[in-house]
Amino acid sequence: MPRTGIYVLPDNLSKGVLDTLLCECGEIAYPEYMKRAKLYLDNFSEEEKKSKPLKWKPFDDKKALIATVVSVLKPGKTNTTSIADNDWISNKTIEKVESLKQLQIFLIDLLGLTNTTN
Secondary structure: OOOOOOOOOOOOOOOOOHHHHHHHHHHHHOHHHHHHHHHHHOOOOHHHHHOOOOOOOOOHHHHHHHHHHHHHHOOOOOHHHHHHHOOOOOHHHHHHOHHHHHHHHHHHHHHOOOOOOO
């Protein structure tokens, strides 16, 4: 019988998106870049974020934060490339970001793997 399961990001409990989880990871892996990216994004007023041409939806602030840091780490590359090439997901972030650790446990269990990190 195939193994199936559902895990709702960011932590199977809270509202959010992948970028919500990545923001937690970024605070561990790239705290200074996250701080600087927040300062930059804070220059946009709430009114600007809600009106044209921005029209941000819920969680777009998280997406913009991750994209801003990615553009520094890997200029011209996608978020996916940065996640693969940089330390967003690493032993350090798995150890310190509880929601990432829980996602790892879920995937190990779902796939029937042996957890070699513990």
